[in-house]
Amino acid sequence: MHIGLIGGIGPAATDLYYRGLVDSMKALDADLEMTIVHADAPTLVRNFEARQAEAQAAIYLRLTERLVAAGADTVAITSIGGHFCIEEFRPLSPLPIIDFISEMDRYLDQQTFRKVGLLGTDTVMETRFYGGIKSVEVLAPPPDVISKVHRAYVGMALDAKVTDEQRAVVFEAGRALSEQGAETVLLGGTDLFLAFDDHEPGFDTLDCATVHIDAIARMACK
Numbered sequence: 586m587h588i589g590l591i592g593g594i595g596p597a598a599t600d601l602y603y604r605g606l607v608d609s610m611k612a613l614d615a616d617l618e619m620t621i622v623h624a625d626a627p628t629l630v631r632n633f634e635a636r637q638a639e640a641q642a643a644i645y646l647r648l649t650e651r652l653v654a655a656g657a658d659t660v661a662i663t664s665i666g667g668h669f670c671i672e673e674f675r676p677l678s679p680l681p682i683i684d685f686i687s688e689m690d691r692y693l694d695q696q697t698f699r700k701v702g703l704l705g706t707d708t709v710m711e712t713r714f715y716g717g718i719k720s721v722e723v724l725a726p727p728p729d730v731i732s733k734v735h736r737a738y739v740g741m742a743l744d745a746k747v748t749d750e751q752r753a754v755v756f757e758a759g760r761a762l763s764e765q766g767a768e769t770v771l772l773g774g775t776d777l778f779l780a781f782d783d784h785e786p787g788f789d790t791l792d793c794a795t796v797h798i799d800a801i802a803r804m805a806c807k
Contacts (some may be wrong), residue, residue: 586618588805589657589680591648593623594664595742598775602663602798609802617805620655622648626743629667633706638670645670646677653679661685661801665773665793666706666742668715686717688800689771689793694720698769701791702762704755705773707735714773724767726758734758742776752780756787763788 588606592599599621610617624644632641649660661683662668668685675682693701700722703710710731713723726734737751755777759770769789772778778792 586658586805586807587656588617588619588801589649589652589655589660590619590621590801591624591645591652591660591662591664591667592621593626594629594662594667595626595745595776597745597779598663598742598794601775601778601794602661602801605795605798606802606805609798610805613802613806615806619805620652620657622651624648624664624667629664630739630743633666633669633708636669638673641667641670642673642677645674646679649678649680659683659804661797663794664775665709665714669706669708671715683797683801683804685793685797686714688797689714690718690720692796692800693718696721700724700766700768702759702765702767702770703773704734704738704759704762704770704777706738707731709773710734723771724762724765726761730758730761738774738777741779742774745776745779747779752784755780756784759786759788759790 590602606617652660657680660680665685671684698721702724710725733754737754741747741751762770769791772790772792775794
């Protein structure tokens, strides 16, 4: 199956998905047929923070039409924050969507976790993955910490790199969630791996992007 990715949001996450899919398909002994189109990250952030779901869904539609022209059979968005308009985009999309939220809930339903923490954008944390996670209890930071984590995360996503200050904000929030009883902390932003690569945070984590990548790889084998 020809996989279409809406990438660019942000560049580091797109690279994570690309490399992850290459590795996953190699492990499955299958060829990868994929096309990536670029969505502008600053535009996404503006639409996200202004809650302009229809405007962002229209952008996704234009990009998906390019994927259709390239021969793609399905589409996936390489941004968890970028799923804020998934319900607006779903009826517009000319291709089936491999959406993160459904895949994440399905994955967690198969695990033994009862309580998990969540880090990501403010909306992802406030809505506990847009209300789409039903299989476990999801803990989020308090409002003031949500704001700090959001700013740190958006900064690293746009710059495709992390500062020591941004890492400290994320790690402190994650440790607090662990102390509140989270059995693992979900990295609910596809660029959050930047803060954790080669660093030990002091708490257990689950990178949600890898769950989405694995689901895309399985679909690509069909």
